[in-house]
Amino acid sequence: MWKIYKKDIRSIFTNWVAAILIGGLTLLPSLYAWFNIEASWDPYSQTDQLPVGIVNEDAGAVVRDKEIHIGDDIVKELKKNDDMDWHFDDRKDAMDKVEYGDYFAVIVIPENFSQKLGTVIEDQPEKAKIEYYVNEKINAIAPKITETGAGSIVDTVTSNFISTVNGTIFEKFNELGLEIEKDLPDIKRFEEYVFEMEEKLPEIHSLLSSSLSDTENAQKMIDNAQALVPDAKRATGNGLQTINEAMELINEAENRLNAMEPQVQENLEKVQSMAVKVNDFISTVQSSDLNLDQGKEIGNQINAQIAGSLQSIETIETALNQLQESNNEQGTNQNQEQINQALEQLSVLKQELQTIQENGQKVNAFLTDKQQEADELITRLQENSAATAGKIDAFVKEYNKNIRPAVKQEVASTKETLNNARNILTEIQSAMPEVEKILANTEGNLDEGEETLKHIIGEFPYVSEKINQLADRIRDIQGETDINEIIELLQNDPEAEKGFFEEPVQLNKNSLFPIQNYGTGLTPFYTVLAIWVGALLLISLLATDVHHPEDFTGKQIYFGKLLTFISIGFAQALVVTMGDMFILGVDVAEPVWFILFGLVSSLVFIIIVYTLVSVFGDVGKAMAIVLLVLQIAGAGGTYPIALLPEFFQTIHPFLPFSYAIDLMREAVGGIVWERAYRDLMILVLFGFIALIIGTFLKEPLSKKTKALMKKSKESGLFH
Template sequence: MKKSWKIFSRDGRNLVTNYVALIVIGGLMILPSLYAWFNIEASWDPYGKTDQLPVAVVNEDEGATIRDESIDVGGDLVKELKKNDDMDWHFVNREKAMDKVEYGDYFAVIVIPKDFSQKLSTVIEDKPEKAKLEYYVNEKINAIAPKITEKGAGAIVDKITSSFISTVNETIFDMFNELGLEIEGDLPDIKNFENYVFEAEERLPDIGKTLNDSLSDAEKAQGMIDDAQSMIPEASRVTNEGLETIDNTTAFLDKAEKRLDEIAPQVQKDLEQAQSTSKKINDFLQSVQTSDIDLSQGDTISNDVQKQVDSTIQNIEAIESSLQQVKEQNPPPQEGEDNQNEESQQNQEQIDQALEQLAQVKKQLQQVQTDGDKINDFLSGKQKEVDDVINGIQERSAETSANIDAFVKEYNNNIEPAVRSEVASAKKTLSDARSILVDIQSTIPEVEKILSSTEGNLSDGEKTLKDVLGEYPYVNTKVNELADRIREIQGETDINEIIKLLKNDPKLEKSFFEEPVKMNKNSLYPIQNYGTAMTPFYTVLAIWVGGLLLISLLATDVMEGIPDLKERHIYFGKLMTFLSIGFIQTIIVTLGDIFLLGVDISSPGWFVLFGLLISAVFITIVYTFVSVFGNVGKALAIVLLVLQIAGSGGTYPTALLPEFFQMIHPFLPFSYAIDLMREAVGGIVWERVTKDILFLVLFWAIAIFLGTFLKQPLSKRTKAFMKKSKESGLFH
């Protein structure tokens, strides 16, 4: 170990006494720091300068009209972008934009097509179309710029989408609010509708039966109309005949009334004569009764009585004949005229009563005539009986005279006026009947027309009924389904809750859907900027690069001057020199990160100490490769550097790397070195620090082991290889 220390001490004296060596070593100490600092500074905040990326915007939108309101989404977007400084927006036409993006003056072009607003307006139609932005990017200019511009274009799409959704939702929820108010106002009607549906469901079987009955009735009605149409000619004939009959009856009544006018004076005269004769008979009988009757004069008396009675009977028969003619000419009662029928019946009864009275009077007179004949037979021996017969004749004569007086009075007061009234009433009835029949006659063509039209309508109605019956099963099913669905909804939802939901504030709903989810970022280990985040990677990389610079310029072998040196002594002696310079490199780069660049580091002290540990591991690994393997070791150090840059997860997460790099990641010193420095920058979790330190110490131990035990066996072969390569004149 003393010999190794001597090697280290001599290297220190040579460095101090040789200004050229001092300058070179000084440069080697600073150069790795510059590599780290320039990269950290360059990546300090690249996304904070996107406003310097030129991106063209071409607005060709022609606008649209939605429900009589004009919209111009493209114009509104341009107005918003002019206020936006996320990128260097250039508002130009399509031709200029495409020329410049192809040449590289613009990183990207966003084109708003002419139908942009029109397609957005289709949201209210049955088949809405999605609006599209055209995005052109020149990806050969830079690897990162297209990603940044694409993110900017995506932000535009997100903004349009957010604004559009919020506007549409405001409109929708405004409609919902109005709908909620309307539903609330119509809640009784909704309840009634539910009841109507349930009632319809309950009554549908009866409705189906009614429809079937209606169809059956319609079919029967068709037959009835056919029968009615077939009866119209008969009705027309009967009406014509009825008019003819009424006309004939009226003519007959006119004749009867005329005949009544003609016979009335004669009837009156005959009645008066009968009345006079009856009075004379009565007076005669009274005179006979009060006088002494000479039975020898019986023939004379009998003849006188017979003569008077025959005259009276002739008068009565003439009256009977006249009354009989009046009775026959009195028209029979008409149907439908109840009052007139009753009055006619009374007149008939009065005429019949008068005829009966005349018949009775005639019978009595005939009896008187018979009794008069008896006088002649019994005068000779039956004086008393004669007196009785005379008294009877006188009584009957008096009664007959009274009956004649009563009949004359009845005829003058009742019979003749009733007959005339009945004739007038019959004529009026016939006139009214004729008027009705005339109306019926004029109505028959209209009825025939109506029946014909009704037949057509009935046929259409029958067809409609059949169609309705054909749809009845479907309607019945749908009503039952609707009723079941209403019952299901009633069991699952409360309409009052729906109304409450619909009545939400549209503006608050718009605000919600404009940004439905807000992400509250809680940084457990906050990193100030992108440069700070990249500091661990570039610092670790600078430490390895520093080691490569040392092995490129500094010798790993010892010149003559120290006797009895072994390869082991040389290995450790030179290792101390390399470690010393490496520590200085690490102190410069870590302190420069903190104080020169102002990187926000959570634990600055640990940052420097972790850097020194990493430097010791890396310098030992790189030095061991070169010390043991010569120029081959340098190649190994460079290859390992390349693998570690790609596979250590310093820039991209390991999960995003190809499978090969994910596989070698746990075996790379960079993986644990970068993670250890990140703990110092963001915040220390000691479990992770402990793990990283253990693995780094393991790599350092493996390097020491290789140097200790392989340096001596491989020394001759390595020197021979080096000598041979120098002979080529290409290597030093």
């Protein structure tokens, strides 16, 4: 084994052609890695060279008397932006250029862009749209980059729009906070009103129910009143008619009273005169000797005089009774007592005169019998006559002083009362149409009010529930927070809030394992790929057998040649890893381990590829190439394995690339030794399996492999 290895090393250093070829094989894989890493170094810093067309068709809009031209604002911002090579054209030219590939993409700001954004203050705001056209056949990556640029425009517009709108909103919030602070006493009173309303809800419901009941009763009363209006009209008319008739009766009674007054006065004077004459006559008779023969004549004279007095008294009684009846007809009770008293006095006088008349008749009867008794009777007659004459005088004075003025005053008062009553009834009669109108309006209002009350009572449970909920919510809010805190929250700096919503979240990037650029991130993949490609180049150009295989065993040939391949592979790994750091300037966190991990990867890859070709010949070369293809796609070198199809996710754990790339990433970014140990163990395991295959299958399969290779050479197509 050592003999074979020493011979190969000596040939490299003694044969200049071999040395040049080996030097080329050592350097060539590194170039593959370096060119790709350099090309991928920082592609996103060159996006300013990607031509993108901008078409501004925005016509602007007027929002609350203020003109806005957001499309023009976007164009102004893009002219100051160098993220891409912006070109400002009309739609036709821009679309022609993107179609022919002069532009990678075209962004069109439509005519209604500002108008759509202005609908934010309306009840149904509409979203504004930016049209994006991209020619995806030009390049696979460029559309993604230009799409990011279009997205950044949208993000910028959105950010500025949000910050402006929210700045305005927070200005209003600030004003609202100041207003709430100013109206805080009123808010407190409102809370008290709500609680008071909640407390009085049962009373309110009771009052509404009572009001509805009263309304229904009032409706009945209005109906009754309307039904009584015709009766009231008739009663008023009848009342006026009755008053007029009463006035006629009063006037007639007054006329009769005025007509009878001289007669009554005359009769009273007659009675008074007769009473005096009777009294004088009786006194004369008493003072003279009574001639019994003349007694009949005397009695007849007395009787005649008394009869005249009685007739006068009856005349007075008739007049007083008529006056009393007249007063009764008019419903007046004033001075009735004086009339009744006068009638009683006249009745007494009449009775006494009748008694005198009776006694006079007795005189005629008894004069002839008893002279003494006659004298006594005349004496009593004289006494009675004197008393009667006094009473007549008193009645005449009472009549003239009280009765007659009282009667006249009563008649005048009755007339005045009737006049007032007639005036009142006349006013009532003239007011009856207005009363009917008021009753009709009141009925309509009551109907409307009754319907309103019924609606209110019907809605009362809902209102009551809402008031209770409002009161409960106020209590909850009072328990959860303080209105002063709300005021403090609303009062703010609008400019600060505007700045906040312009960029509400800032990404504070903390790189645990910082990678300088995109090329550095791809260095592990391209370095591992270069090491595998170097192994493929070696087995393509270098022989895996010796010139005199009969002098060595299969195992000696396998391990002897393996050492040669490993030595050259180490040289390739050293060149590519150190070139990454010192030629390209890749920022590697652990340079030593980066080189060592590269050497381990080269060792495993050489063992695998060499074993395949050494054991299986040309078939092994094909197997190494297939394995390369699978590993490029399935090792997760460029895209995360989670984004790959299921097939590649399945084979990923069984690919040597997967663990070699992870090892190199650990060295570039910073080593987590738990992961490094695992990757090293699995990667070494792949090499160990290949050694086992080569050790035990090289010799048994060599004859078949040689026969297969001989047969392929006979075709003239393979060397």
